[in-house]
Amino acid sequence: MTIEYPGDPNTPRSHLPFSPATRVGNLIFVSGQASVDKTGKIIPDSFEGELRRSMENLRKVLESAGSDLAHVVQTRNYVRDDTDLPEFNRLYLDYFKQPYPARTTLSRCLGGLRYEIDCIAIAKDERS
Template identity: 85%
Template sequence: MKIEYPGDPDTPRSHLPFSPATRVGNLIFVSGQASVDATGKIVSDSFEGEVRRSIENLRKVLESAGSDLAHVVQTRNYVRDDSDVAEFNRIYTEYFQAPYPARTTLTRCLGGLLYEIDCIAVLKDTAD
Protein backbone atom coordinates (compact mmCIF):
# COMPACT_ATOMS: atom_id res chain seq x y z
CA MET A 1 0.00 0.00 0.00
CA LYS A 2 1.06 3.53 -0.74
CA ILE A 3 1.92 5.77 2.22
CA GLU A 4 0.84 9.40 1.82
CA TYR A 5 1.56 12.51 3.90
CA PRO A 6 -1.45 14.79 3.43
CA GLY A 7 -1.47 18.42 4.43
CA ASP A 8 -2.07 21.92 3.20
CA PRO A 9 -0.75 25.38 4.10
CA ASP A 10 -3.29 25.70 6.96
CA THR A 11 -2.15 22.46 8.60
CA PRO A 12 -0.28 23.20 11.83
CA ARG A 13 3.38 22.25 11.42
CA SER A 14 6.03 21.48 13.97
CA HIS A 15 9.72 22.24 13.84
CA LEU A 16 10.24 18.68 15.14
CA PRO A 17 10.93 15.80 12.72
CA PHE A 18 7.45 14.31 12.15
CA SER A 19 4.53 14.63 9.74
CA PRO A 20 1.20 15.96 11.01
CA ALA A 21 -0.57 12.99 9.39
CA THR A 22 0.16 9.80 7.53
CA ARG A 23 -2.44 8.06 5.39
CA VAL A 24 -2.31 4.38 4.49
CA GLY A 25 -5.34 3.03 2.62
CA ASN A 26 -8.41 4.45 4.34
CA LEU A 27 -6.64 4.96 7.69
CA ILE A 28 -5.23 8.30 8.85
CA PHE A 29 -2.74 8.48 11.70
CA VAL A 30 -2.47 11.96 13.19
CA SER A 31 0.57 12.97 15.23
CA GLY A 32 0.17 14.69 18.56
CA GLN A 33 -1.58 18.03 18.24
CA ALA A 34 -1.00 20.66 20.87
CA SER A 35 -1.82 24.29 21.52
CA VAL A 36 0.35 25.68 18.72
CA ASP A 37 -0.08 28.25 15.97
CA ALA A 38 0.34 27.50 12.26
CA THR A 39 4.13 27.77 12.56
CA GLY A 40 4.34 25.27 15.41
CA LYS A 41 4.94 27.88 18.11
CA ILE A 42 3.40 26.89 21.44
CA VAL A 43 0.48 29.09 22.48
CA SER A 44 0.23 28.98 26.27
CA ASP A 45 -3.30 29.37 27.56
CA SER A 46 -5.69 28.13 30.23
CA PHE A 47 -6.23 24.38 30.29
CA GLU A 48 -9.54 24.80 28.45
CA GLY A 49 -7.93 27.07 25.87
CA GLU A 50 -5.13 24.59 25.21
CA VAL A 51 -7.56 21.67 24.87
CA ARG A 52 -9.77 23.56 22.43
CA ARG A 53 -6.81 24.82 20.32
CA SER A 54 -5.33 21.30 20.26
CA ILE A 55 -8.57 19.69 19.11
CA GLU A 56 -9.12 22.43 16.53
CA ASN A 57 -5.61 21.74 15.22
CA LEU A 58 -6.53 18.05 15.10
CA ARG A 59 -9.65 18.97 13.12
CA LYS A 60 -7.55 20.94 10.59
CA VAL A 61 -5.12 18.06 10.11
CA LEU A 62 -7.97 15.57 9.67
CA GLU A 63 -9.74 17.79 7.14
CA SER A 64 -6.56 18.21 5.10
CA ALA A 65 -6.30 14.40 5.04
CA GLY A 66 -9.91 13.81 3.95
CA SER A 67 -11.54 13.10 7.30
CA ASP A 68 -13.08 14.85 10.30
CA LEU A 69 -13.72 14.41 14.01
CA ALA A 70 -16.81 12.26 13.36
CA HIS A 71 -14.59 9.66 11.67
CA VAL A 72 -12.06 9.32 14.50
CA VAL A 73 -11.86 5.73 15.76
CA GLN A 74 -9.28 6.20 18.53
CA THR A 75 -7.74 9.06 20.51
CA ARG A 76 -4.80 9.25 22.85
CA ASN A 77 -4.90 12.18 25.23
CA TYR A 78 -2.13 13.57 27.37
CA VAL A 79 -3.16 15.69 30.37
CA ARG A 80 -0.40 17.20 32.45
CA ASP A 81 -2.33 17.48 35.74
CA ASP A 82 -4.72 14.93 37.25
CA SER A 83 -6.86 17.78 38.55
CA ASP A 84 -7.79 18.72 34.95
CA VAL A 85 -9.29 15.35 33.95
CA ALA A 86 -12.90 16.26 34.86
CA GLU A 87 -12.69 19.46 32.80
CA PHE A 88 -11.04 17.52 29.98
CA ASN A 89 -13.93 15.01 29.94
CA ARG A 90 -16.47 17.85 29.79
CA ILE A 91 -14.72 19.52 26.84
CA TYR A 92 -14.06 16.20 25.07
CA THR A 93 -17.80 15.44 24.90
CA GLU A 94 -18.36 18.71 23.02
CA TYR A 95 -16.15 17.46 20.19
CA PHE A 96 -16.79 13.70 20.27
CA GLN A 97 -20.25 12.17 20.70
CA ALA A 98 -21.47 8.74 21.79
CA PRO A 99 -20.61 6.16 20.84
CA TYR A 100 -17.21 7.65 21.56
CA PRO A 101 -13.96 6.67 19.85
CA ALA A 102 -11.73 4.23 21.71
CA ARG A 103 -9.63 6.34 24.06
CA THR A 104 -6.54 6.33 26.21
CA THR A 105 -5.80 9.19 28.61
CA LEU A 106 -2.43 9.61 30.28
CA THR A 107 -1.86 12.05 33.14
CA ARG A 108 1.17 13.47 34.90
CA CYS A 109 2.93 13.91 31.62
CA LEU A 110 4.04 16.70 29.30
CA GLY A 111 6.51 19.45 29.93
CA GLY A 112 5.50 22.94 28.84
CA LEU A 113 2.10 21.86 27.54
CA LEU A 114 -1.09 21.27 29.50
CA TYR A 115 -2.67 18.96 26.90
CA GLU A 116 -1.98 17.06 23.68
CA ILE A 117 -4.04 14.70 21.51
CA ASP A 118 -3.34 12.26 18.68
CA CYS A 119 -5.71 9.96 16.83
CA ILE A 120 -6.48 7.34 14.25
CA ALA A 121 -9.33 8.07 11.84
CA VAL A 122 -10.83 6.72 8.64
CA LEU A 123 -11.42 8.63 5.42
CA LYS A 124 -14.90 10.15 5.24
CA ASP A 125 -15.82 8.56 1.92
CA THR A 126 -14.89 5.02 3.03
CA ALA A 127 -16.47 4.93 6.49
CA ASP A 128 -20.14 4.67 5.50
Protein backbone atom coordinates in the same frame (compact mmCIF):
# COMPACT_ATOMS: atom_id res chain seq x y z
CA MET B 1 0.10 0.34 -0.53
CA THR B 2 1.30 3.90 -0.74
CA ILE B 3 1.90 6.06 2.30
CA GLU B 4 0.60 9.60 1.82
CA TYR B 5 1.54 12.69 3.84
CA PRO B 6 -1.49 15.01 3.56
CA GLY B 7 -1.36 18.64 4.58
CA ASP B 8 -2.05 22.16 3.44
CA PRO B 9 -0.90 25.67 4.43
CA ASN B 10 -3.48 25.79 7.26
CA THR B 11 -2.21 22.57 8.80
CA PRO B 12 -0.09 23.23 11.90
CA ARG B 13 3.56 22.28 11.32
CA SER B 14 6.27 21.52 13.81
CA HIS B 15 9.97 22.16 13.73
CA LEU B 16 10.34 18.62 15.13
CA PRO B 17 10.91 15.66 12.78
CA PHE B 18 7.39 14.29 12.23
CA SER B 19 4.49 14.64 9.81
CA PRO B 20 1.15 16.01 11.06
CA ALA B 21 -0.56 12.98 9.50
CA THR B 22 0.06 9.92 7.41
CA ARG B 23 -2.55 8.09 5.37
CA VAL B 24 -2.44 4.49 4.23
CA GLY B 25 -5.54 3.46 2.30
CA ASN B 26 -8.51 4.66 4.32
CA LEU B 27 -6.59 4.84 7.64
CA ILE B 28 -5.32 8.21 8.86
CA PHE B 29 -2.79 8.47 11.68
CA VAL B 30 -2.55 11.95 13.21
CA SER B 31 0.49 12.97 15.26
CA GLY B 32 0.08 14.73 18.58
CA GLN B 33 -1.73 18.04 18.23
CA ALA B 34 -1.16 20.67 20.86
CA SER B 35 -1.81 24.34 21.52
CA VAL B 36 0.39 25.65 18.71
CA ASP B 37 0.03 28.10 15.84
CA LYS B 38 0.50 27.01 12.21
CA THR B 39 4.29 27.42 12.52
CA GLY B 40 4.45 25.09 15.52
CA LYS B 41 4.98 27.83 18.11
CA ILE B 42 3.46 26.84 21.47
CA ILE B 43 0.60 29.10 22.56
CA PRO B 44 0.31 28.83 26.37
CA ASP B 45 -3.21 29.19 27.74
CA SER B 46 -5.60 27.86 30.37
CA PHE B 47 -6.33 24.13 30.21
CA GLU B 48 -9.56 24.83 28.33
CA GLY B 49 -7.82 27.19 25.91
CA GLU B 50 -5.07 24.68 25.15
CA LEU B 51 -7.54 21.82 24.72
CA ARG B 52 -9.73 23.83 22.33
CA ARG B 53 -6.74 24.98 20.25
CA SER B 54 -5.44 21.39 20.15
CA MET B 55 -8.84 20.12 18.99
CA GLU B 56 -9.05 22.79 16.28
CA ASN B 57 -5.57 21.80 15.10
CA LEU B 58 -6.70 18.16 15.08
CA ARG B 59 -9.75 19.14 13.04
CA LYS B 60 -7.56 20.96 10.46
CA VAL B 61 -5.17 18.03 10.10
CA LEU B 62 -8.05 15.57 9.70
CA GLU B 63 -9.72 17.75 7.06
CA SER B 64 -6.48 18.01 5.09
CA ALA B 65 -6.33 14.20 5.13
CA GLY B 66 -9.94 13.68 3.99
CA SER B 67 -11.57 13.05 7.35
CA ASP B 68 -13.17 14.79 10.32
CA LEU B 69 -13.83 14.32 14.05
CA ALA B 70 -16.87 12.13 13.36
CA HIS B 71 -14.60 9.58 11.66
CA VAL B 72 -12.10 9.26 14.52
CA VAL B 73 -11.89 5.67 15.80
CA GLN B 74 -9.30 6.12 18.56
CA THR B 75 -7.81 9.00 20.55
CA ARG B 76 -4.85 9.20 22.87
CA ASN B 77 -4.98 12.15 25.23
CA TYR B 78 -2.20 13.59 27.34
CA VAL B 79 -3.20 15.74 30.33
CA ARG B 80 -0.40 17.32 32.32
CA ASP B 81 -2.23 17.76 35.62
CA ASP B 82 -4.59 15.26 37.29
CA THR B 83 -6.67 18.18 38.55
CA ASP B 84 -7.67 18.93 34.91
CA LEU B 85 -9.17 15.46 34.28
CA PRO B 86 -12.78 16.39 35.21
CA GLU B 87 -12.61 19.45 32.92
CA PHE B 88 -11.03 17.29 30.20
CA ASN B 89 -13.93 14.82 30.34
CA ARG B 90 -16.47 17.66 30.18
CA LEU B 91 -14.77 19.43 27.24
CA TYR B 92 -14.19 16.17 25.35
CA LEU B 93 -17.96 15.89 24.91
CA ASP B 94 -17.91 19.11 22.84
CA TYR B 95 -15.89 17.30 20.18
CA PHE B 96 -16.83 13.61 20.30
CA LYS B 97 -20.35 12.17 20.45
CA GLN B 98 -21.73 8.70 21.12
CA PRO B 99 -20.70 6.18 20.12
CA TYR B 100 -17.36 7.54 21.32
CA PRO B 101 -14.03 6.60 19.79
CA ALA B 102 -11.83 4.20 21.72
CA ARG B 103 -9.75 6.32 24.09
CA THR B 104 -6.62 6.29 26.22
CA THR B 105 -5.84 9.14 28.60
CA LEU B 106 -2.50 9.65 30.30
CA SER B 107 -1.93 12.21 33.03
CA ARG B 108 1.07 13.56 34.88
CA CYS B 109 2.85 13.95 31.61
CA LEU B 110 3.93 16.72 29.24
CA GLY B 111 6.33 19.53 29.98
CA GLY B 112 5.31 23.01 28.91
CA LEU B 113 1.96 21.89 27.49
CA ARG B 114 -1.23 21.26 29.44
CA TYR B 115 -2.86 19.02 26.80
CA GLU B 116 -2.10 17.07 23.62
CA ILE B 117 -4.11 14.63 21.49
CA ASP B 118 -3.33 12.17 18.70
CA CYS B 119 -5.72 9.89 16.88
CA ILE B 120 -6.50 7.28 14.28
CA ALA B 121 -9.35 8.01 11.88
CA ILE B 122 -10.84 6.67 8.69
CA ALA B 123 -11.34 8.67 5.52
CA LYS B 124 -14.86 10.08 5.08
CA ASP B 125 -15.28 8.58 1.65
CA GLU B 126 -14.42 5.10 2.93
CA ARG B 127 -16.81 4.88 5.90
CA SER B 128 -19.44 2.21 5.67
